[in-house]
Amino acid sequence: MIRPFQIGIACAGLAIPIGSLAMSSLADCATIEADIARLACYDQLAGRADQPASEDKPSLLTENWELAGNAALFHLRRYKPVYLLPYFNASRANPTPSSPSRGVASSNPAQLDATEAKFQLSFKTKILNDIFGSNGDLWGAYTQSSRWQLYNREHSRPFRETNYEPEVMFLWRTNQGILGMRARYLAVGINHQSNGQGGALSRSWNRIIGAIALESGQWTVTLRPWWRVEEHGSEDDNPDLSDYAGRGEVLATRVFGGHVLSLEARHSLRGGDRSHGSLRADWAFPINDRLKGHIQLFNGYAESLIDYNHRSTYLGVGFSLVEWH
Template sequence: MANVYFCPKSQKLKAINYRVILTTLISIFCYLTGTEKVRAQDNVDQDWIFKNSKTLSELWELDEEHHRGTFLITSYKPIYFSLGKFSTNTNKNPQSEQRDNSLPQPIDLNVFETKFQLSMKTKVFYKVLWGKADVWAAYSQKAYWQIYNKELSRPFRETNYEPEIILNFPMNFTVLGFKGRMLGAAFVHESNGRSDPLSRSWNRLSFHAGFDKGPWQLIVKNWFRLGGSNDDNPEISDYIGRGEAQLIYDWGRQRLSAIGRHSLRLGEKNRGSLQLNYTFPIIKNFSGHVQVFNGYGESLIDYNHRQTTFGLGVSLIN
């Protein structure tokens, strides 16, 4: 009878009890050693990995699901710091079309410098124009620092300031397989805050459209210059351009983007630029950043100066 009492079913019950005991011991060990915290942090990191590449709906809060409220500062353009940027044709004597608007002699600039960009935006008004649009305020700043130029006491060569007021309309339509997510307009001012002969500035009215398709994003812009022609850069649109197309591809935590600008003119005024960016993860929110630029307008002071630059640094926000 004893053999009947200790049947395989009883052995199965014992095995279950052993597993319960073993699981309990492992849980206690993980709790005491902090392993569970590490596992939880891994889950957080995985969530962050998948959410690192935000859609246009998330970036611009185009629906109720992603609306975060007004006057909350969020990122706009990429935030990065190029530790080293090399130029094939450094502009040592910047000059506008006005021949009297130039320096008395060239500046002894280094071909190597650093560059950084800061950019942010905030939603000012929500659901204006009969509930169809949002109003945003944005600010971007680029700085070019001759930090390796000891002879000139490491000055900032150029700083560009770019505030914007943006009117954005959430949309939902399809063009060539891409989803149209937004249409809008913006008033943009850009200047370097300097006096003659190095003063450069312009105002423009810009129109934009945003599309996405899976890991792809496409943003196209067309702008018209505002103001007179008797300024310090009267033909800036023939160099920097009158339109822009930005194509972005997210590959996991890596991002590739191309920004092309063009004057939308032919002949001698057929000018523009192409900028390529590649970011790759280093640790958490810290990424490496590679940038290649070719054409006119790498900075405002260089709006009519053609060059090719190569930059390598780090990125905080893509």
């Protein structure tokens, strides 16, 4: 039991000026009765400077998916990147979008500029926490991306395409070793994506998406297979959408020194004339504390829903405020 006079001795020992602790030998330190002051003397002889205990910084997945079990409900979190790309150039524009069920949108090709602007907004929030005992969270998310013919003054700078993507997902926290990485969560969710247009320009699909997220050091890898909810007959605007936009994706992200590199690969998981896919690479680099430069390169099919069966290469340059996860 620590007595009051012992606490007083310890405090008196701590009050000794640092210079007086610079003893010439271990024997001098041994003569100090107060434990804390005696240890400080030994530390100074060993050349150890007082340093505050540092806390381990949570990993990217832990912080942004609240994997430590925090119960911050309805707190907005980053999800997909939030960016503005004033320069977004297509190697091949798509003036006559079409689908097997709706045909060609118009007999008159749209007057499109190859260079436009693109921007994306995205966020998520936890709706329910620890549904099953101390695990199991329900999240909601929303992503919206637009392609804007900003420089097409002759045709009133129209918004060419906007994709809306709400989703709900159930997430199970884990920490298992897999292939030299750590699996941090498993998830399954329902996703709706559409472009809000009608007639031959209408594009939409509903998916059930599974996910497993892995991390190792500065790397995170997320695998997301999905199953399209089939629509019947004439209700399906684009029956072959999965053969172009894919049946799954792999997203690899590395965060280092303020930079964020990501590579996203999608594929139809079919062979022959049903084999299609895409690659998207993003690099965000620091400009200041809150703003990053952003470069995006895309090659393949389905850069947007209206262009799901149109292949092109896109290069985007601009700024981002929020990156992955």
